[in-house]
Amino acid sequence: MRIIGFAGTAKNTGKTTTALAVLAQCVSANLATALTSIGFDGENRDHVTGLPKPRYNVGAGALIATAQKLLRVGSAVVEIRETTAIQTIFGPIMVAEVTKPGTVVLAGPNRQSDLAVVAAIFERLGADVTLVDGALNRLVPLIGTDALVLSTGAAFDERIPVIAEHAAALASLWSPHTFAITLPASLNIQILYSDGATAEIPGGSLLSESAQANLLHSLHHPVHRLVIPFACHPRLLGLILERLPGSQLVLGDPLKCIASGDPLNWQKVWQDCSRLGVTPSYLHSVPVRLMTVNPFFPRFIASEHRYEPAYVNSAELVEAVQVGITLFPVMDIRQPPEPNFIRLLDLSPKEQL
Amino acid sequence: MKTVLLAPLDPVHDNAIKLLRRKLEDAGYTAVSMPPGTTEDEVVEKALTLHPDAILVSRTLGYKVAETLGRLVDLAEAAGLREKTRLGVGGMAITREVGAELGFDATFAGDLNMADVFAFIEGKALQAEASKLPTVAREKPSVVEGYTYTFKDKKIEALLDQITTQILSFVSDKTSDGIERARLREEMLDQPAGSPVLTQLRARYIALCDEETAAFYNNGKLPSGVRWLGAEEVARIPEVIETTLAPHEPLQHAGKRPYIFVQYGTGCPVMDIMHIKTAEAWGADGILHFDPSWGAQREGLLEGCLTHEHDGTILTYDNLNLIHQYKDPATMWNVRGHRGLNTAETQILGARAGADLFKINIPYGGTAGGTDPERLTVDGVFSLRLAAKYGLPFDIPGNDELSGVPPHKTFAGILIMMMLGLKLGGQPIPKPLLCYSPYMQIYGYMDDNMVDMNTAKLAVWREIVDTPIWPGEPVGFMTHTPDRVQSAMTTAAHVALAATLGVDAITMASSDEAYSKGPISAPARVDSLRAVRDLLRFMGSAKFLPTPKASDLLEQIHRGITETLQTIADRGDFTASIYEGHLGSVDDGLYPGRTGRGTVRTLK
Numbered sequence: 001m002r003i004i005g006f007a008g009t010a011k012n013t014g015k016t017t018t019a020l021a022v023l024a025q026c027v028s029a030n031l032a033t034a035l036t037s038i039g040f041d042g043e044n045r046d047h048v049t050g051l052p053k054p055r056y057n058v059g060a061g062a063l064i065a066t067a068q069k070l071l072r073v074g075s076a077v078v079e080i081r082e083t084t085a086i087q088t089i090f091g092p093i094m095v096a097e098v099t100k101p102g103t104v105v106l107a108g109p110n111r112q113s114d115l116a117v118v119a120a121i122f123e124r125l126g127a128d129v130t131l132v133d134g135a136l137n138r139l140v141p142l143i144g145t146d147a148l149v150l151s152t153g154a155a156f157d158e159r160i161p162v163i164a165e166h167a168a169a170l171a172s173l174w175s176p177h178t179f180a181i182t183l184p185a186s187l188n189i190q191i192l193y194s195d196g197a198t199a200e201i202p203g204g205s206l207l208s209e210s211a212q213a214n215l216l217h218s219l220h221h222p223v224h225r226l227v228i229p230f231a232c233h234p235r236l237l238g239l240i241l242e243r244l245p246g247s248q249l250v251l252g253d254p255l256k257c258i259a260s261g262d263p264l265n266w267q268k269v270w271q272d273c274s275r276l277g278v279t280p281s282y283l284h285s286v287p288v289r290l291m292t293v294n295p296f297f298p299r300f301i302a303s304e305h306r307y308e309p310a311y312v313n314s315a316e317l318v319e320a321v322q323v324g325i326t327l328f329p330v331m332d333i334r335q336p337p338e339p340n341f342i343r344l345l346d347l348s349p350k351e352q353l
Numbered sequence: 354m355k356t357v358l359l360a361p362l363d364p365v366h367d368n369a370i371k372l373l374r375r376k377l378e379d380a381g382y383t384a385v386s387m388p389p390g391t392t393e394d395e396v397v398e399k400a401l402t403l404h405p406d407a408i409l410v411s412r413t414l415g416y417k418v419a420e421t422l423g424r425l426v427d428l429a430e431a432a433g434l435r436e437k438t439r440l441g442v443g444g445m446a447i448t449r450e451v452g453a454e455l456g457f458d459a460t461f462a463g464d465l466n467m468a469d470v471f472a473f474i475e476g477k478a479l480q481a482e483a484s485k486l487p488t489v490a491r492e493k494p495s496v497v498e499g500y501t502y503t504f505k506d507k508k509i510e511a512l513l514d515q516i517t518t519q520i521l522s523f524v525s526d527k528t529s530d531g532i533e534r535a536r537l538r539e540e541m542l543d544q545p546a547g548s549p550v551l552t553q554l555r556a557r558y559i560a561l562c563d564e565e566t567a568a569f570y571n572n573g574k575l576p577s578g579v580r581w582l583g584a585e586e587v588a589r590i591p592e593v594i595e596t597t598l599a600p601h602e603p604l605q606h607a608g609k610r611p612y613i614f615v616q617y618g619t620g621c622p623v624m625d626i627m628h629i630k631t632a633e634a635w636g637a638d639g640i641l642h643f644d645p646s647w648g649a650q651r652e653g654l655l656e657g658c659l660t661h662e663h664d665g666t667i668l669t670y671d672n673l674n675l676i677h678q679y680k681d682p683a684t685m686w687n688v689r690g691h692r693g694l695n696t697a698e699t700q701i702l703g704a705r706a707g708a709d710l711f712k713i714n715i716p717y718g719g720t721a722g723g724t725d726p727e728r729l730t731v732d733g734v735f736s737l738r739l740a741a742k743y744g745l746p747f748d749i750p751g752n753d754e755l756s757g758v759p760p761h762k763t764f765a766g767i768l769i770m771m772m773l774g775l776k777l778g779g780q781p782i783p784k785p786l787l788c789y790s791p792y793m794q795i796y797g798y799m800d801d802n803m804v805d806m807n808t809a810k811l812a813v814w815r816e817i818v819d820t821p822i823w824p825g826e827p828v829g830f831m832t833h834t835p836d837r838v839q840s841a842m843t844t845a846a847h848v849a850l851a852a853t854l855g856v857d858a859i860t861m862a863s864s865d866e867a868y869s870k871g872p873i874s875a876p877a878r879v880d881s882l883r884a885v886r887d888l889l890r891f892m893g894s895a896k897f898l899p900t901p902k903a904s905d906l907l908e909q910i911h912r913g914i915t916e917t918l919q920t921i922a923d924r925g926d927f928t929a930s931i932y933e934g935h936l937g938s939v940d941d942g943l944y945p946g947r948t949g950r951g952t953v954r955t956l957k
Contacts, residue, residue: 204432
């Protein structure tokens with residue numbers, strides 16, 4: 001089973017629209033498909049802007065994972081297949097099969113570990129593909145997926161150059177490779193000195209100047225490798241890198257890095273790494289297969305205290321974002337030609353490959 | 354004991370955090386709070402060193418702020434915190450949907466409910482489940498409990514005895530089609546569907562109906578604007594209630610009384626149920642079923658689940674049962690039947706469907722209600738016997754004041770109804786109307802303030818009889834305008850005044866009750882309840898301070914009641930007194946009702 005995560009740089013960047021387009025092609029390809037969300041998806045209107053949102057219209061046979069109290073909200077008829085022990089604001093997560101087509105509302109597991117539990121159930125029930133819709137700008141629970149589709153657009157910022165600059169910085173997070181050797185699991189920051197000695201700093205994250213000072217204090221002689229397995233603010237790495245010339249910097253995951261700090265600051269980190277001969281890598285990384293851009297943004301009408309739909313120029317947006325990204329394709333999926341998601345996301349049944 | 358990290362993700366405001374800290378510490382938790390302006394990085398960093406069991410953050414939500422909170426959740430997961438630390442969020446604009454989208458384990462929306470917070474920290478139950486259950490299980494209260502109905506004013510008691518003896522003598526050999534239909538309906542409800550006996554009883558019932566009602570039974574012809582309720586409409590009710598409504602939160606701040614009642618009668622039972630559930634969630638203790646105006650003027654009631662496009666919800670056993678099925682069992686339920694040709698049958702339907710209270714007022718129904726006084730006297734006394742038989746208290750609204758009747762005449766009529774009820778074994782509840790009535794406007798009794806007269810109108814009851822008092826219906830009548838803020842405010846002011854004067858129950862309006870141009874709306878319903886909650890909170894145990902004029906008005910009303918009752922007693926004929934205006938004259942603005950005139954029969 002392949003698990004595809006849909007993540008966005010902001011609310012209303014097109015995660016659900018993209019997921020729906022992928023779902024349609026999965027259905028056409030006769031792939032047994034499962035759906036869930038790490039947020040709250042499928043409602044009629046956005047909870048913040050009040051603007052209409054795309055709804056999940058699901059065919060019979062699809063599996064869904066959503067909170068108990070939302071099972072009956074949509075028009076689809078479902079049969080409960082399994083009740084999990086995962087608790088959410090709307091009750092326990094239930095895995096159900098759609099028996100009569102219709103709309104569903106998805107509010108599924110919102111932690112990485114819970115998503116893994118749900119994915120295992122989907123696989124046991126025969127799903128070929130699991131689609132996981134993201135939430136706002138949240139990414140970290142998607143660490144448990146096999147591939148990512150990123151979405152950005154005018155809802156992140158109405159200025160096309162700003163969107164493009166941010167998208168390029170975001171893509172740069174996938175430049176470092178996964179560290180080649182499997183390291184022993186640890187919850188702490190790990191230091192391997194050039195002389196073979198080791199040290200560990202409790203916590204595993206670098207988020208404050210005091211944590212930075214503590215780490216700097218430990219970098220008293222040449223370092224071969226520094227591992228920061230959890231959150232790490234890029235702004236705090238500058239001084240650290242100065243103490244690590246020619247060494248290896250191993251970070252947790254690109255998604256943890258994005259959660260920790262602005263991608264533009266990470267671009268500065270990669271530049272420092274290059275200047276100092278530091279080799280950055282990750283303990284784990286989910287590949288990005290595609291970035292979609294969405295010209296839509298909710299424009300606030302202050303005098304009427306409401307939002308209205310608005311758009312930037314789609315072609316200009318795609319072109320500007322494409323300039324800075326070479327690692328994966330960039331497209332507005334509402335513009336022709338229709339992309340082949342089955343191929344882009346490597347969803348073809350194995351026997352047909 | 355568990356440790357909780359409290360963080361205001363807000364540049365300035367941290368009152369909620371301070372309050373939470375104090376309450377958590379009082380409960381024995383270790384509560385660590387961070388200052389305003391704390392960033393999400395600082396919260397996570399602090400949590401990494403503190404290892405709290407839960408993090409509670411507060412913030413007033415804005416568009417970008419939602420993403421800030423989302424980042425906090427993501428950062429907490431990136432830092433490996435979420436496996437052991439639960440995340441909760443609260444704030445004025447936080448809803449459960451937003452909380453779920455942001456990835457929090459719990460949301461705390463609206464007023465701070467510490468039971469929910471404790472449950473969340475302890476991991477015993479998630480907020481959604483906990484909040485579906487009231488903190489304290491509701492029990493259905495009694496409006497009449499604790500009252501003896503002992504008359505303190507013996508002269509008034511004697512006059513009432515004289516008047517009601519005459520009334521009971523007058524009705525003793527009389528009946529009407531309305532009474533006979535009620536008797537038949539009671540028998541019909543005991544028969545299984547489709548039974549031959551039921552068919553026979555219904556045939557007799559139809560024979561006592563007017564032409565239009567008979568056409569419904571004989572030809573299936575629905576009255577204008579009426580349609581059958583659809584099965585799909587009914588089937589959708591549970592999920593809407595389940596997914597959108599919150600548990601009951603009491604309105605009262607100081608003590609348990611007064612019980613707050615709201616009226617419904619949108620025309621559609623499904624809409625009524627939504628109004629009832631909304632009112633219950635926002636604190637209403639009781640509800641009143643309002644039937645259509647036309648229903649009171651027809652001979653006979655319909656059957657089945659029916660909806661229509663006019664005011665008031667059609668009185669049928671099925672409609673009442675549907676509503677009863679969904680109202681909270683602890684919510685008191687009054688079924689109105691005080692003014693029309695089906696008054697007696699309404700009591701049967703209400704009692705059998707589970708009503709807790711009736712509403713019967715012969716002088717009001719026989720004048721402003723439009724029903725012939727003689728007919729309503731006969732039917733009304735029969736209805737009082739039914740109320741006693743079913744053990745249900747009945748209230749007596751004083752809404753004839755809206756026609757221009759002075760309070761002392763309205764109150765005299767209410768007192769006659771009280772004494773009639775007491776003689777027949779019932780439990781009456783007077784309902785003095787707190788309103789800016791034509792009488793007040795014409796004679797200037799409220800030119801300076803609305804406190805003195807309303808205080809006097811409530812205080813006079815305490816001088817006369819030991820009775821529960823239930824101002825309505827609704828309070829603040831004729832003080833409302835199309836401005837919903839204004840309407841909610843005047844309703845709340847009247848409720849607060851009555852509450853501080855120690856009344857037992859109050860009927861209050863929705864803020865668009867008079868101006869909705871159709872069914873009232875749920876937001877307008879909430880406006881008034883919310884205003885009442887806050888004004889009761891504002892007043893607490895404090896009292897209004899009337900001017901010395903209130904004492905003069907009290908004396909004037911008391912004297913007027915006595916004089917009115919003396920006139921009626923001297924006349925020796927209650928229905929004649931209504932026709933002749935002793936309880937409200939043409940000059941006052943009141944006319945005897947005409948519907949059903951000449952339909953009372955003398956028993957052989």
